[in-house]
Amino acid sequence: MPERVNTYMGGATAALDYDAELMLRVKEGDGESFAQLLDKHRTPVVHFLYRMVQQQAVAEELAQEVFLRVYRSRATYEPTAKFTTWLFRIATHLALNALRDGRNERSQERLDERTEGMPALQVEDRRPSVEQSMVRQARLDEVKHAVAALPGKQRAAVLMHKYKEMEYTQIAKVLNCSESAVKSLLFRAYETLRARLAHMA
Amino acid sequence: MKCPLETREERDLVAYASRALEGGDAERLEAHLESCSACREFVREQRAVWEALDGWEAEPISADFDRRLFGRIAAEISWWQRMRGRMGFPLVYRALLPVTAVACLVMVGVLLERPLPPRVPAAPVTTAHVESLQPDQVVHALDEMEVLDQFNHMMKPDSSTPRM
Numbered sequence: 001m002p003e004r005v006n007t008y009m010g011g012a013t014a015a016l017d018y019d020a021e022l023m024l025r026v027k028e029g030d031g032e033s034f035a036q037l038l039d040k041h042r043t044p045v046v047h048f049l050y051r052m053v054q055q056q057a058v059a060e061e062l063a064q065e066v067f068l069r070v071y072r073s074r075a076t077y078e079p080t081a082k083f084t085t086w087l088f089r090i091a092t093h094l095a096l097n098a099l100r101d102g103r104n105e106r107s108q109e110r111l112d113e114r115t116e117g118m119p120a121l122q123v124e125d126r127r128p129s130v131e132q133s134m135v136r137q138a139r140l141d142e143v144k145h146a147v148a149a150l151p152g153k154q155r156a157a158v159l160m161h162k163y164k165e166m167e168y169t170q171i172a173k174v175l176n177c178s179e180s181a182v183k184s185l186l187f188r189a190y191e192t193l194r195a196r197l198a199h200m201a
Numbered sequence: 202m203k204c205p206l207e208t209r210e211e212r213d214l215v216a217y218a219s220r221a222l223e224g225g226d227a228e229r230l231e232a233h234l235e236s237c238s239a240c241r242e243f244v245r246e247q248r249a250v251w252e253a254l255d256g257w258e259a260e261p262i263s264a265d266f267d268r269r270l271f272g273r274i275a276a277e278i279s280w281w282q283r284m285r286g287r288m289g290f291p292l293v294y295r296a297l298l299p300v301t302a303v304a305c306l307v308m309v310g311v312l313l314e315r316p317l318p319p320r321v322p323a324a325p326v327t328t329a330h331v332e333s334l335q336p337d338q339v340v341h342a343l344d345e346m347e348v349l350d351q352f353n354h355m356m357k358p359d360s361s362t363p364r365m
Contacts, residue, residue: 035267038267038270042262042266042267043262046259046262046266047259050259050260051257051259056260060262060263060266063266064266064269064270064273067270068270068273068274068277071274072277136256139253139256140256140257142253143253143254143256143257144257146253147254147257162219162251162254163254165221168212183212186215187209187211190211190215190247190250193250193253193254194243194246194247194249194250197249197250197253198245198246198249198250199249200249200252200253
């Protein structure tokens with residue numbers, strides 16, 4: 001299910017202002033406001049990073065770094081952009097660096113191991129039918145592989161578009177590129193995904 | 202309506218496939234889909250991708266995520282305060298005391314060693330005036346340095362535990 005980030009829907013402006021307001025309170029030394037921001041954005045950030053690097057431990061480590069950077073930047077924070085745009089810019093930057101450094105290699109290895117060692121997962125999946133659980137896991141692995149095969153920026157664009165329901169304009173700001181570049185990124189990404197996943201229909 | 206695939210405006214098709222297109226836009230596209238098999242196929246495949254991605258749920262976040270984060274923040278604050286304590290303002294103020302004292306002593310020494318102008322009636326008065334003021338200045342400077350030192354001790358917190 002999509003995890004909506006306050007971006008473009010009705011009332012988002014108020015929510016956005018509230019995030020920026022909280023950050024400005026953090027700037028003034030209010031730790032409670034930071035805790036509120038963390039509470040609100042922890043899940044979207046960790047889930048985004050998890051889908052980017054496909055390893056929960058790495059995703060959480062990166063998310064910690066994201067919020068640590070937010071906290072460190074409190075003194076110089078100026079609400080010139082949407083808070084979520086800034087937050088996801090930091091998250092995307094860290095995720096792309098991690099992908100470049102190969103920190104998620106282990107996750108891909110694990111993914112391969114899982115595909116090969118499928119019966120081991122039968123115990124975890126409590127669905128009544130073994131066949132169903134195997135099919136479900138195989139499909140999930142296929143989705144993960146398809147997403148993991150996308151270049152970093154395409155992957156980030158798809159995940160923000162699909163799971164965070166971000167507008168093209170906001171994705172462009174996060175990725176620091178033009179809106180037409182985002183359109184192009186998404187077109188190519190979905191084209192690749194359609195080629196790999198369309199048979200699941 | 203022009204074919205979105207021909208005009209490279211797939212955004213509408215993607216939005217329609219994810220059921221995010223509403224109202225008149227959706228109706229116009231649906232009318233176009235009836236006559237365009239390429240767009241129908243695009244929507245079918247895109248919907249398959251969308252549904253496949255829907256099935257990918259993220260894993261639950263560790264229960265100690267916040268505790269770890271606040272621990273790192275607390276460690277960072279504590280580190281910063283320690284560094285400031287060693288290298289920042291207190292060091293400057295502490296360094297002021299001996300430096301100023303040495304400077305005063307040197308100044309007094311220079312004044313005492315300086316040969317007096319011979320047989321100038323006003324000279325002894327001037328020298329006596331300077332000598333009489335010098336100890337006051339030194340005492341005053343030392344007093345100020347003592348206040349600064351006390352201020353430094355007040356400013357240096359014993360605990361660095363954050364509020365969070």
